[in-house]
Amino acid sequence: MSFSSGPSPRTTGTVSSYFSSSVPPDSPSMQSERSYSQASQAYNVDDFDLPSNYSPSISSSRPSVTLATTSTTISRPSTPSGRRSRSGATPSILGQSESHDVVCAVSESRGVTPTVGIAMVNLSLGEVTLSQICDNQSYVRTIHKLQLASPSRIVFMPSACPPNQPSTFFSLVEQLIPEVEIVSHERSAWSESAGIEYMEDFALEGDIGPLKVATQGKYYAVCCFSAAMKYIDRQFNIAFSPQSLRIGYQPSEDTMMIAIPAMQSLEVMRNLKSAKSKECLFGLLNHTITPMGARVLRNNMLQPPTNFDGFIRFRYDALEEMVTHEEMFREIRKALKLFHDAERTLTKLITIRPATGISAAEEQLTHILMIKSFLESVPEIYRALYPAKSDLLVKIRNLCRPETTVPILLNIERVIEADVTYMKSPLDLRNQRAFAVKSGLSGMLDVARQTYKELTEVIHQHSDDVGEDHRVAVTLKFDNRRMYWLRIPTADLDLESVSQYFINVIWKKNHIECQTLDLVKLNRRLSDTSNEIIMRSDAVILELVKELRKDVSPLFRVCESVALVDMIASFGQVTTTRDYLRPEIEETLALKSAKHPILDKKMASEYVPNDYYATEQYRFHFVTGCNMSGKSTYIRSVALLQIMAQIGCFVPAEFAAFPIIHNIFARISTQDSIEANLSSFGVEMREMAFILKNVDSKSLAIIDELGRGTSNRDGMAIAMAISEALIDTGASIWFATHFIELARILADRPGVLNLHLASNTSIGEGGIPQLTMLYKATAGTVDDEHHYGIVLARAMGMPSSFIEVAEKVANDLRSRRESNRQNSESCKEMHRQKLMLNLYEALKQAANSSNTEALLGYLRRLQQDYIVRLQEIEDM
Structure with a gap:
């Protein structure tokens, strides 16, 4: 049995190996035509030709660390202003609060399903992470891992970098991680045998054997480790003591991938409006006391674990x-x-x-x-x-x-x-x-310390003498720059004596900060004595450090x-x-009275909780409702609660059951992308293309108002096509939309469930309709009979003449739509099929029940409900 503070287990067999994270797997592409053009569509990069395959050389023995090697910094294209583009805001999106010096070496195989080796050496924490990812031609998993790690330098092989034809992977890194420095290192540094020797020399003693087993056959990861260590030795002139590095292999599974746009729009790590605000999921959960705990929490939130029995x-x-x-x-x-x-x-x-x-x-x-x-x-x-x-x-x-x-x-x-x-x-x-x-270990050290003590006493006596001579209250202060200095109130001070007796005077509001010539001399003598103490202490400390x-x-x-x-x-x-609740981990998502975790803290008792339910037969949820009814909040809540559950935290709900999710995607933002020359609709289509290429049955995606950036007809058509494609993936989808017809047309598709955020329409003074938002999710689509958009426009102060014309046009369009609606036999057949599938799902759920008495009553009610619904279909 093993435990971890990180999302995935290192297979080194010791507890130090249990605290890491990894990138979840990406199913290898089985289509040879999945080309780089698809990657450019998903990431908005220029097209490059794929270079020829390469094979890193394997040296017979690890070269000496003093061997002269060469490395080259790759220049990036500049922005029109002549400065390097900083359009990538990944570190700020991820809420990184402390700087780490991370050197990352990457190497790849070539083919339809490229294999990428990664070795990340964190010089600030003495930690090495090795990974080997079987990715696709878009390099989605690898790019995501690099973005989360935020390395300061990425080292490539010379054959993948300019002036040679740059590889696809190099081009993607250059475009998508613009803040990192890209360098190349000579080919001889990428040696598997040298990487194994580095493991034997620097891995913790108990980790060496299991680490070799874990990296067996991981050629590219081991080669990258060799290149990273040689680059560090060459460029930084840093060495590590033997058996001191925490080296771990992270398999490319057992963690959830949260897409960067999803992390940003869901406010997982930082608030969208203010980077300093704590109104984000990380701010809500971060009550850690130590910097180490905050780092572990951050790593887990960036990549939540998916191994329930091993971690959660x-x-x-x-x-x-x-x-x-x-x-x-x-x-x-x-x-x-x-x-x-x-x-x-x-x-x-x-x-x-x-x-x-x-x-x-x-x-x-x-x-x-x-x-x-x-x-x-x-x-x-x-x-x-x-x-x-x-x-x-x-x-x-x-x-x-x-x-x-x-x-x-x-x-x-x-x-x-x-x-x-x-x-x-x-x-x-x-x-x-x-x-x-300790005293007695060095005679000269003891003498120097006695001198230090005497000088300190002389300085304090000098401070007292200054106070007596000038009849003022003198406070002796110390800082590393000025050493000892005097703080004297100006109220009782003879200002004429300041220029005659005091030096280095700094005037403050009610006092001065100053020194005297004698004090400066004493500080210098004290500094020399302190330096002698430190150097003589260092001679004793060196042996202790080695031990x-x-x-x-x-x-x-x-x-x-x-x-x-x-x-x-x-x-x-x-x-x-x-007052959170412990969730269950099941195949079904079921939440009762669940709350948006961030708004729940902000609004307290005013927040209206909601229910969520998702199974194989109800995996695609259309969420309709009035403007300002809470659709966006409703769909965001389920993703945030899923993240909380998978990192091991309790959730705000009366009952909670979650499946294990491997990917979270989101399409919410309405912002354009000026640097990419894309409108808001262009950004929307680019991100949806990315989701469609990577979503699978173990994914959760939330999509808000798809198609609103273009014409009503085109937006409806695109939303229809994308919705049908997403239904076929089997993923758990929460789709908020104002296209009510879209929800009604696809309502008969297996897996679709229509929900709406309820509201009450009442007649106010003068016969004017008024809307009251209930913020409660209810089955079915929103009733557009009273034209909630028009009602809201009236409430916002729109002139009545415009409102009357809008109502007339809306009523005319609705009457035409009703006249064209036909209840065909094919429509009835689709309703029958969906009813049968729902019955099958209910019976399958009932088969797992252990309460015989309750099960009998449930089956009777299920039978009666089935008969009633079947009759309603026949009467259509």
């Missing part, structure tokens, strides 16, 4: 235990407040950089203090998890047991004073670093465990404050 169920159990045991939950949240971003600190510890000097020594000593603080915090989370019984929390507790961290802490305290800890204020941190190393690098593997596992607990505790915080 264990998260449900852990979350349920947290919210039902309030004392344990409070203790966990309290313990999490003690943690810093230990993941980044450990990464810096294992990174061997050539930098030397005072700054490097100070930074290394600070990292030791942060690791010590982290190790001192781990027992608190262990004690908080002691009552836990769910499998996931028990496994995390075992990873945080004292037997893992106490020996490492004792090893640190052999060199570092036990009462020294990491502090955030500049002065406190400076003093902690000065007295960090800590050997123990980095269990520390990374503890970090990942803390991050996962933080994410689940964040779910617990929103669950307890909003």
Whole structure:
């Protein structure tokens, strides 16, 4: 049994391998004519010829890391203003709040179904992710993975880049990820044998064997790892300590793909109107306390897991235990407040950089203090998890047991004073670093520290003397730039003495910030003494760092465990404050009194909940209704709730059952694309082409007002054709439209269910119709007899003369339509077929029931309802 904070399991066999994400699979195309022209239609890129196949060379042994290699930066076409185009807004759409230095190497095979290898090395977190994706000619899965990773550099083979004929994949990356820097690296760097040697040298000790098994036959992924490591060594001059990198292979399955337009329009990671607003799904769920927990939450929301038995169920159990045991939950949240971003600190510890000097020594000593603080915090989370019984929390507790961290802490305290800890204020941190190393380990260090102490006392005495001489209240302050300085109120200060005695004066509203000549001299002496302390401490710290690098593997596992607990505790915080419900995972989507999670928080009791139901026989939902009746909110809610359920969070509903979805698509926005020279309708058709090429029976798509950007007749025809194509895919579709005739014409198709957002029409003063929105989904199509659009126009202040003409025209069109409607025998036959299919679905659902008494009554009602509906069809 395995658990993960990331969407997909790494098959390395250790807990550090369970915290990752991957791109879901894309069924290999079986049609050779699926050409690059289709990719250009889906992504709006220029046409390029496919280059010839290539085969990366395999060296007999891994070249030395000191081998001189060459790399080339690929220039991008400039915008008319001469600057590089920044039209790709992926990082802001994904709500990325912290910068990571990620180097990604990519390599591809050629053919009808290209295979793409990816190796992403996160230099900020010491993490390597290998993937090999069997994609189609549009490279949808690969592009999506790269967009989510937001790499700072992407490394290609020279044969795929200019001045050679650029490959299709290269052209797509250049057009769709314009913010990334694209480089090439020499062909000899792409070596499978070198990649395997890098795994043996740098993977955590317990991960090497399982990692080799996981990457067996993954030629392109391993070659990319070799190229990425050689590029990093060449360009950044960075090395890593042995057995220190968290290397994991991510299979291209077990995660949901949320298309970037869907992520943007659904406001999954950020609010559309304001990037700083927390009114988005991530803002709603992000109650994490540690930066590590926030990263895990973000990764899961970008690619929710699809493995229920491997991940989702264990998260449900852990979350349920947290919210039902309030004392344990409070203790966990309290313990999490003690943690810093230990993941980044450990990464810096294992990174061997050539930098030397005072700054490097100070930074290394600070990292030791942060690791010590982290190790001192781990027992608190262990004690908080002691009552836990769910499998996931028990496994995390075992990873945080004292037997893992106490020996490492004792090893640190052999060199570092036990009462020294990491502090955030500049002065406190400076003093902690000065007295960090234990006394007696170095005689010269002890002498330097005594001098430091005496100089500090002299500076404080000097501050007191200044106050007495000028008869003012002097406050001694410190910062890293000026070191010690004086803050003096101006109320009682003799201003003539300022220019005579004080230097470096900065005037504020009610005080001055200044120094004296003697203070500057003391600061310089103190700085020299501090530097001597740091350098002599560094000589002692170096040996400790070497020993800590050997123990980095269990520390990374503890970090990942803390991050996962933080994410689940964040779910617990929103669950307890909003009274969410644990969902079931079934083949049927069934929600009772479900709410839009973001609006539910904003509107509280004013929000009107709704029901949702989707099965094989009701998989395509036409949603009609008046303007402002809540159609868009209704269809967006189901996608957001699906994401919440698959990342392991409870949902706002009275009852909830979800199927496992592998893809989410959305066509909502009405914006045009000036940089692509496309109108709003052009953007709409481009995105629908992308959806139609990639949607399948395990997908969920929400489509809002398709065809409204062109003429009424053409829009209706296009919406009809696309709707029929989507019905045939078997996907779960929620289709909001004002084309009421479209919903009525396709109502008899198997799988179609008509819904409308109800409203009440009443006659107000002067016999004028008035609309009251109920925001409640009801079966059937909206009744357009009272012309809700005209009623709303009147409410908005449209002149009555225009309204009267509009009503006359609408009534005339409706009478013509009614006269042309015929109840043919073929129409009756379609109704009979749909009724039979509905009966079959109901009986299939009833077969799974274990309540015999309730089942008997249900079958009687089902029989009576079938007879009544059949008679209605015959009477048509």
